[in-house]
Amino acid sequence: MPKKPRRSGEFQIIARYFAPLARGAAPALGLTDDVALIAPTPGTELVVKTDAVVESVHFLAGDPPELVARKALRVNVSDLAANGARPRWYLLDAILPRRIDDRWIAAFARGLAKDQAEFGIALIGGDMSSTPGPLTLAITVLGEVPRGKMPRRSGARPGDEIYVSGTIGDGALGLLVATGKLKFADRRHAGFLLDRYRLPQPRVALGGYLLGFASAALDVSDGLIADLGHICESSRLGATIELARVPLSPAAAAVLARKPALLERVLTGGDDYEILFTVSAEARSRVAALARRLELRLTRIGHMHGGRGVGLIDAAGRRRTMARGGWTHF
Amino acid sequence: MPKKPRRSGEFQIIARYFAPLARGAAPALGLTDDVALIAPTPGTELVVKTDAVVESVHFLAGDPPELVARKALRVNVSDLAANGARPRWYLLDAILPRRIDDRWIAAFARGLAKDQAEFGIALIGGDMSSTPGPLTLAITVLGEVPRGKMPRRSGARPGDEIYVSGTIGDGALGLLVATGKLKFADRRHAGFLLDRYRLPQPRVALGGYLLGFASAALDVSDGLIADLGHICESSRLGATIELARVPLSPAAAAVLARKPALLERVLTGGDDYEILFTVSAEARSRVAALARRLELRLTRIGHMHGGRGVGLIDAAGRRRTMARGGWTHF
Numbered sequence: 001m002p003k004k005p006r007r008s009g010e011f012q013i014i015a016r017y018f019a020p021l022a023r024g025a026a027p028a029l030g031l032t033d034d035v036a037l038i039a040p041t042p043g044t045e046l047v048v049k050t051d052a053v054v055e056s057v058h059f060l061a062g063d064p065p066e067l068v069a070r071k072a073l074r075v076n077v078s079d080l081a082a083n084g085a086r087p088r089w090y091l092l093d094a095i096l097p098r099r100i101d102d103r104w105i106a107a108f109a110r111g112l113a114k115d116q117a118e119f120g121i122a123l124i125g126g127d128m129s130s131t132p133g134p135l136t137l138a139i140t141v142l143g144e145v146p147r148g149k150m151p152r153r154s155g156a157r158p159g160d161e162i163y164v165s166g167t168i169g170d171g172a173l174g175l176l177v178a179t180g181k182l183k184f185a186d187r188r189h190a191g192f193l194l195d196r197y198r199l200p201q202p203r204v205a206l207g208g209y210l211l212g213f214a215s216a217a218l219d220v221s222d223g224l225i226a227d228l229g230h231i232c233e234s235s236r237l238g239a240t241i242e243l244a245r246v247p248l249s250p251a252a253a254a255v256l257a258r259k260p261a262l263l264e265r266v267l268t269g270g271d272d273y274e275i276l277f278t279v280s281a282e283a284r285s286r287v288a289a290l291a292r293r294l295e296l297r298l299t300r301i302g303h304m305h306g307g308r309g310v311g312l313i314d315a316a317g318r319r320r321t322m323a324r325g326g327w328t329h330f
Numbered sequence: 331m332p333k334k335p336r337r338s339g340e341f342q343i344i345a346r347y348f349a350p351l352a353r354g355a356a357p358a359l360g361l362t363d364d365v366a367l368i369a370p371t372p373g374t375e376l377v378v379k380t381d382a383v384v385e386s387v388h389f390l391a392g393d394p395p396e397l398v399a400r401k402a403l404r405v406n407v408s409d410l411a412a413n414g415a416r417p418r419w420y421l422l423d424a425i426l427p428r429r430i431d432d433r434w435i436a437a438f439a440r441g442l443a444k445d446q447a448e449f450g451i452a453l454i455g456g457d458m459s460s461t462p463g464p465l466t467l468a469i470t471v472l473g474e475v476p477r478g479k480m481p482r483r484s485g486a487r488p489g490d491e492i493y494v495s496g497t498i499g500d501g502a503l504g505l506l507v508a509t510g511k512l513k514f515a516d517r518r519h520a521g522f523l524l525d526r527y528r529l530p531q532p533r534v535a536l537g538g539y540l541l542g543f544a545s546a547a548l549d550v551s552d553g554l555i556a557d558l559g560h561i562c563e564s565s566r567l568g569a570t571i572e573l574a575r576v577p578l579s580p581a582a583a584a585v586l587a588r589k590p591a592l593l594e595r596v597l598t599g600g601d602d603y604e605i606l607f608t609v610s611a612e613a614r615s616r617v618a619a620l621a622r623r624l625e626l627r628l629t630r631i632g633h634m635h636g637g638r639g640v641g642l643i644d645a646a647g648r649r650r651t652m653a654r655g656g657w658t659h660f
Contacts, residue, residue, distance in 0.1 A: 027378075032564050033483055034409045034548060037475075038376040046368040046376070048357075050470060051457045052423040058459070079364045093382040093423075093468040127381045129388070133463015138423040140380060140470040145367075153363055218364060234362050 007101050010128050017109040018123060025122030027089055036124040044144040047085035051076050055134035060178060065104050067198045069111030074200050076141035077119050078273040081207035082219035083150050085143030087119050092126035093138040119204060149211045156216040156235035160278040160304040163287060165203045166297055167249040168224050170196035172269020184258060189251035200273035209290055210277055217277035223268035227276055228310050238307025244315040247299040278304055337431050340458050347439040348453060355452030357419055366454040374474040377415035381406050385464035390508060395434050397528045399441030404530050406471035407449050408603040411537035412549035413480050415473030417449050422456035423468040449534060479541045486546040486565035490608040490634040493617060495533050496627055497579040498554050500526035502599020514588060519581035530603035535624055540607055547607035553598035557606055558640050568637025574645040577629040608634055
């Protein structure tokens with residue numbers, strides 16, 4: 001006989017599962033006040049980002065609660081990283097359907113605890129609500145950046161070279177694996193892509209080095225083309241990407257070898273959470289040194305110029321166009 | 331023939347309806363970056379509060395979008411007010427079902443604009459998502475308070491007197507009106523209670539005066555008894571409320587005259603968004619002067635003592651007990 005889901009009251013849940021996540025974080029006030037109180041570090045500015053994830057839209061109903069927690073946190077941490085901020089604190093609005101029981105919440109909190117340790121952040125406030133709809137998590141992350149140093153997406157200049165960290169397209173292909181739409185990848189590749197979809201890796205260490213170095217930076221969440229388009233628009237410039245340079249994982253390369261049409265998905269699918277940044281052409285050796293230091297792939301994929309929009313050039317030097325500009329949420 | 335709901339794309343909606351709400355707010359970076367960047371005012375600390383509202387849980391499906399917007403903002407602003415903070419900025423996660431069209435969003439944004447003007451705050455960031463479930467809004471509000479001055483709910487002392495602003499129970503009775511469960515109130519009274527439910531009035535002006543004056547303060551959102559219980563627990567004290575002193579609006583008084591059993595609802599229903607605060611017994615004349623200055627009712631309803639929990643005393647001096655301790659969200 002299936003057991004009835006057991007869910008403690010709001011204050012018990014906060015005391016049992018969430019208060020431990022706030023331990024030692026002064027701004028949390030022990031989660032006993034309704035507000036958090038932040039004493040900003042002198043000489044810094046606060047970088048704030050909020051993002052919500054919705055079951056069946058941003059993650060799947062059966063996804064393990066630990067991974068749901070970590071992804072919800074990471075999509076926000078990724079934005080701070082791309083802006084060179086040191087992640088410090090977060091607030092969580094947990095909007096829970098009735099079927100969510102203590103067991104689910106305990107696993108969810110374990111996921112948060114893991115990532116708190118990984119990124120050096122702590123829970124400082126939040127809210128719990130019930131909903132007749134899907135599980136929804138809204139997270140607001142706060143970080144600190146030295147005053148006046150945050151790279152802006154409007155800062156790219158003509159001639160700047162465009163770099164991206166890690167590899168592109170794994171998250172978007174991982175979603176196809178998760179939804180059963182990409183079955184022919186071999187098991188290791190499928191597992192790799194699924195992991196990249198479920199647990200993105202915010203490039204926090206890289207972000208700090210980009211301060212006062214990158215002319216523009218952001219994290220790739222809407223898709224490489226769309227996000228580069230944001231830099232173009234804010235900087236009032238155009239960009240050209242050399243398709244052959246876009247860094248692919250062995251798994252993504254294997255998928256594309258079998259089904260080249262998925263290149264569009266790779267470039268526009270989003271969910272990469274890599275950092276896309278521009279630097280002056282003189283800085284090539286400095287970028288290379290940084291990549292070695294961080295043991296992180298940093299790939300030059302194109303350059304900024306005085307035009308408009310994002311252009312693509314294939315291996316043969318031909319201009320390519322693309323139907324979709326990337327994922328928007330409607 | 332009913333028209334199909336028309337909904338613009340995410341970036342169009344942001345540009346058309348939300349970017350104007352960020353105009354002039356430096357931390358918003360024009361809503362063109364993914365993050366907000368706050369340069370804290372020297373000598374202040376940041377007070378941060380987040381709260382989510384869900385359709386059919388916190389507001390009703392047919393509620394006017396302007397009022398939904400303003401209430402979602404106000405429940406957060408109210409917390410800052412009770413903590414003596416000057417509200418400055420907010421972030422909005424708008425999680426929208428497909429039926430929400432441009433017309434709805436335009437009205438919603440007008441509501442936000444009205445309250446931005448009223449409370450001196452601005453939108454500095456946010457996120458839009460779609461959902462197969464109910465309309466859900468998560469708002470994070472940030473305010474500033476002079477360093478070290480924020481009243482804490484743990485600061486009450488034995489002998490302190492307990493005050494509450496405005497009147498209690500209107501919001502809870504207004505919800506009964508809105509859901510058709512309270513039909514016998516006369517039309518003016520019904521309208522007043524409904525307004526109080528739909529559009530609470532955060533006591534921002536009062537909050538500033540409580541700095542360095544109130545020993546503890548919070549806003550009444552879970553219900554008078556439950557929220558006073560929070561002060562008791564954090565301050566490790568007990569409290570006694572004199573029921574005859576609890577301030578009622580003429581509308582609430584008329585309802586209770588007909589149906590005295592609703593007193594429990596008045597005391598525990600929540601949704602009051604008045605400020606509950608404790609001050610030393612020597613400060614009575616100062617509180618009275620403050621009430622005159624603000625033209626705001628500030629009513630002494632009881633006192634703190636060395637016991638535990640919240641006790642109630644009726645007009646005849648008898649102890650009363652109550653079945654429910656107040657609204658928790660499950």
